[in-house]
Amino acid sequence: MVPPRFSDVLRRPTVRTELLADDGTYPNNERLPVLVYEEALASGLTAPARTIERIVCAHDWRGTWRNGIFGYHQYHSTTHEVLGVARGGATVQLGGPTGVRLEVSMGDVLILPAGVAHKNEGAEGDFLLVGAYPQGRSWDLTDT
Secondary structure, three states: OOOOOHHHHEOOOEEEEEEEOOOOOOOOEEEEEEEEEEOOEOOOOOOHHHHHHHHHHHOOEEEEEEEOOOOOOEEOOOOOEEEEEEEEEEEEEEOOOOOEEEEEEOOOEEEEOOOOOEEEEEEEEEEEEEEEEEOOOOOOOEOO
């Protein structure tokens, strides 16, 4: 089977930005905003997780994993993170308890700068993310 070209699977998404300041508990990132690419992937993909992995690896984001988001506030202090929604949907809180809530669904992609807290506030269906880190950087999982 020939893998699809990126032009066949990528759409022109709506891009949302969220700049999140330190809230006294979570550092967030006052210089770099969270980028949310809404509906970045075409619908009807037969292997969305594999497609996301191919795209992020082609852009030198490595150490891919498949899972969800923890149900508590946590962040990575040493690296940025990309999250691509491969299945289902969820409410995600960014920036700690006083941060913003987003509804994400299949095809959405989030880029979280180092320090930005994130939490799964409830998932639907068989919610699945593909995550990765730039140049396969080492990550740490920090919560308070």
